[in-house]
Amino acid sequence: MTDEQMISLLYLRDERALEELKSTYGELATSIAQRITGMMDSAEECVQDGLLDVWNSIPPQCPESLKYYFIRLVRNRALDSRRSQHRMKRGGGELPSALEELEHDIPSGSCVEDEISKKLLAERINVFLKELPQRDRDVFLRRYYFMEPSASIASAMGLKRSNVNVILFRVRKQLKEFLIKEGLL
Amino acid sequence: MNSEAILRSVAFADPEYLEQALKPQKMTQKSKRKARFLVPIAAVLSLMLLAAGVAAAVIYGPHIVAAKTQEDSFDLILFGGDAAEDAPGYLAQYYLPAQLPEGSRLKRGMVSWISEMIWTVPIGDTEGEITFHQVALRKDLEEYPFLNWSGIDLNDMKQDNQKIGGVSCWIIRDGSFETYFWNDPENHYLLYASFNEPIPQKMREDFLNSVAPASQTDVCRMMDVEERTVWYPNDLPDRFEIYPFALYVSNDPSETGFAVASDHQGRSVTLVQGKHLPKEEFDRFEKSERDIDEISVCCYVSTKEMDGGTIKDEVWCFTIDGKTELQLDFCSCNTDVFTEADMIEVFRGLAEVPIETLDLVELNRNK
Numbered sequence: 001m002t003d004e005q006m007i008s009l010l011y012l013r014d015e016r017a018l019e020e021l022k023s024t025y026g027e028l029a030t031s032i033a034q035r036i037t038g039m040m041d042s043a044e045e046c047v048q049d050g051l052l053d054v055w056n057s058i059p060p061q062c063p064e065s066l067k068y069y070f071i072r073l074v075r076n077r078a079l080d081s082r083r084s085q086h087r088m089k090r091g092g093g094e095l096p097s098a099l100e101e102l103e104h105d106i107p108s109g110s111c112v113e114d115e116i117s118k119k120l121l122a123e124r125i126n127v128f129l130k131e132l133p134q135r136d137r138d139v140f141l142r143r144y145y146f147m148e149p150s151a152s153i154a155s156a157m158g159l160k161r162s163n164v165n166v167i168l169f170r171v172r173k174q175l176k177e178f179l180i181k182e183g184l185l
Numbered sequence: 186m187n188s189e190a191i192l193r194s195v196a197f198a199d200p201e202y203l204e205q206a207l208k209p210q211k212m213t214q215k216s217k218r219k220a221r222f223l224v225p226i227a228a229v230l231s232l233m234l235l236a237a238g239v240a241a242a243v244i245y246g247p248h249i250v251a252a253k254t255q256e257d258s259f260d261l262i263l264f265g266g267d268a269a270e271d272a273p274g275y276l277a278q279y280y281l282p283a284q285l286p287e288g289s290r291l292k293r294g295m296v297s298w299i300s301e302m303i304w305t306v307p308i309g310d311t312e313g314e315i316t317f318h319q320v321a322l323r324k325d326l327e328e329y330p331f332l333n334w335s336g337i338d339l340n341d342m343k344q345d346n347q348k349i350g351g352v353s354c355w356i357i358r359d360g361s362f363e364t365y366f367w368n369d370p371e372n373h374y375l376l377y378a379s380f381n382e383p384i385p386q387k388m389r390e391d392f393l394n395s396v397a398p399a400s401q402t403d404v405c406r407m408m409d410v411e412e413r414t415v416w417y418p419n420d421l422p423d424r425f426e427i428y429p430f431a432l433y434v435s436n437d438p439s440e441t442g443f444a445v446a447s448d449h450q451g452r453s454v455t456l457v458q459g460k461h462l463p464k465e466e467f468d469r470f471e472k473s474e475r476d477i478d479e480i481s482v483c484c485y486v487s488t489k490e491m492d493g494g495t496i497k498d499e500v501w502c503f504t505i506d507g508k509t510e511l512q513l514d515f516c517s518c519n520t521d522v523f524t525e526a527d528m529i530e531v532f533r534g535l536a537e538v539p540i541e542t543l544d545l546v547e548l549n550r551n552k
Contacts, residue, residue: 065200072196079193102188121190122197129202138206145195145203156209175191 003066010058018051025067029074035147036078046081050074075145098144102172121184128178132171139167 001020009017026047033043033050053073054066063069129137138157142148143164148156154164179185 068196068198068200068203075196076193079189083189098192099188102191118190118194121194125191125194125197126199129198134205137202141195141198141203141206144192145198146206 006066007058007062010055015055018055021054021066021070022047022051025070029071032071032145032147033074033078035149036075037082042081043078046074046077049077053077098147101168102144117184124178124182124184128175131178132174136167136171139164140171143168 033046
C-alpha cells in the first residue's frame with residue numbers, strides 16, 4: 001500500500017492504515033527508536049506511541065511523506081523516553097554518543113523549546129543539508145537521523161570507520177558555523 | 186540551541202535526502218583505484234636503507250599526515266617528524282621547491298624534528314609523564330642529510346631500546362610550548378600535550394640540557410621563548426623558513442588528531458606530520474575503538490626484513506587530516522605498490538600546483 005493510500009485510510013478513520021503503516025515502516029522505526037532508547041521494549045512502545053500520534057494528527061495533517069512523518073514522531077517519542085530514562089539511570093543505545101558528538105562541536109546555549117525556533121531550525125537544517133555533498137549528507141543523516149553507529153555506516157557505505165568519523169566531525173563543524181551564521185547559535 | 190534540538194530538527198530533513206542516505210552505497214572499482222595512493226616508497230626506502238648499509242630487521246613504516254585548509258589554499262606547509270625525513274616529506278622538501286612555478290602559494294618549512302630527545306617530565310596537571318623519544322635510536326637515520334644540521338652527536342644521546350618513535354613538531358610560541366608527538370612504549374597511538382602557560386624554568390633547563398649539551402650549544406640554539414620563535418638549528422638551509430605558529434592539540438590522551446593551525450599573521454598553516462608506525466601498531470590503530478576525528482585515511486608502508494633488497498609485506502598508508510578536501514578518502518593497505526602517478530596526485534592535492542613528473546629514483550640518486 002502506498003503512503004497516499006494509507007493517508008486516505010487515515011482520513012477515513014480506517015484503522016487498517018495503522019496496520020499497514022506498521023508493517024511497512026515499523027521495522028525501520030523500531031530500529032531507530034532502539035538506537036535512541038537503547039532498549040527494545042522501550043523502542044516498541046515508542047513505535048506504538050508513534051502510531052497513535054499519527055492517528056491523532058492525520059487528519060488534519062497531510063504529510064508529503066508519511067514514512068518520514070511517522071518516523072519523526074517515533075523519534076520524538078524515543079527522545080522523550082530517553083530523557084525520562086536518563087533522569088533515572090543511564091542506558092545503552094546510540095543517543096548518548098550522538099548527543100555528545102553534537103554537544104562537543106555545537107555547544108548548547110539555552111534550551112530552545114518554543115515552536116517558532118524549532119520550526120526555524122528545522123527549515124535551516126534542510127538548507128544546510130542541501131549544501132552538503134551527497135556522501136557527507138548521507139553519512140550525517142545516517143548518524144543523526146537514523147542513529148546508526150559509525151561502524152554500521154562505514155560498512156554500508158564502503159568506507160572506513162575512521163573516514164566516517166572524520167566526515168561527521170567535519171560536518172558538525174560546518175553545521176556549527178552554519179548555525180552561528182544563521183543566528184541560531 | 187541544544188544538541189537534542191538539533192537531533193529533533195534533523196527529523197525534518199527532506200525525505201528525498203533520507204531515502205538517498207539509505208540506499209546501498211559501495212565504492213566503485215574506479216574510485217577504489219583512485220583512492221589507492223601508492224608510490225614506490227619501498228623502492229626508495231630500500232635504496233636509502235641499502236645506501237645507509239642498514240639491514241633493517243625492524244618493521245617500520247612512514248606514517249604521514251597531511252592536512253589541507255578548507256579554503257583550498259596553502260600559505261605554508263610544514264613537514265614535521267618523520268615526514269621531514271622520509272620519502273614523501275623528503276621529496277616535498279627537495280622536489281617541490283624546485284618544481285614549484287613562480288609565485289606559487291606553497292611555501293615550505295621544516296620544524297625541528299631533529300630535536301628529538303628523551304625527556305620525561307610531568308606536564309602541569311596532565312596525567313602521567315610525557316616522553317619524547319629519540320629518533321636517534323634508529324641508526325638508519327644517521328645517513329640522512331637532515332641529521333647533520335642538528336649538530337647533535339647521535340652516539341652521545343641516550344639509548345633506550347625500549348622506546349621507539351619520534352618527536353614531531355616543536356613550536357615555541359609566546360613563551361608557551363606546544364608539541365605533538367607519538368608515544369610508543371605505552372601502546373598509545375597518540376599522546377600529546379598542550380602547554381598554555383609559559384614553560385617552567387626547570388622544564389626549560391631540562392629541555393636545553395637534553396637537546397643541547399654544553400659541548401654543543403654552539404651548534405644548537407634555542408631562541409628566546411619569550412618571543413614568537415621556533416627552535417631550530419642555526420645552520421638550516423635558507424630555503425627553509427620557519428614560521429611561528431601554534432599547533433592546537435589537546436592534552437586529553439584519549440583524543441587524537443592533527444590540527445591545522447594558523448599563524449599569527451593570519452596565514453594558514455598546514456602540517457604534514459610523519460611518524461614511523463610499525464605494522465602491529467597500525468593494526469591496532471585500525472582496530473582501535475576510539476573515535477579518530479582528524480584522520481580520514483590511514484596510510485602506512487612497512488619494509489620488512491630486507492632480504493637481499495627485496496621488500497616484503499608492503500603496506501602503504503597515508504593519513505590525512507579530517508579537514509582535507511582531497512579525494513584521498515581511503516586507501517587500500519594490502520601489499521599494493523604505489524605509483525608515481527599516485528604520488529603526484531597526492532602532492533597535487535596538497536600543493537595545487539601542476540606537477541607533471543616525479544622522478545623518485547633520480548631524486549634519491551642525487552642525494
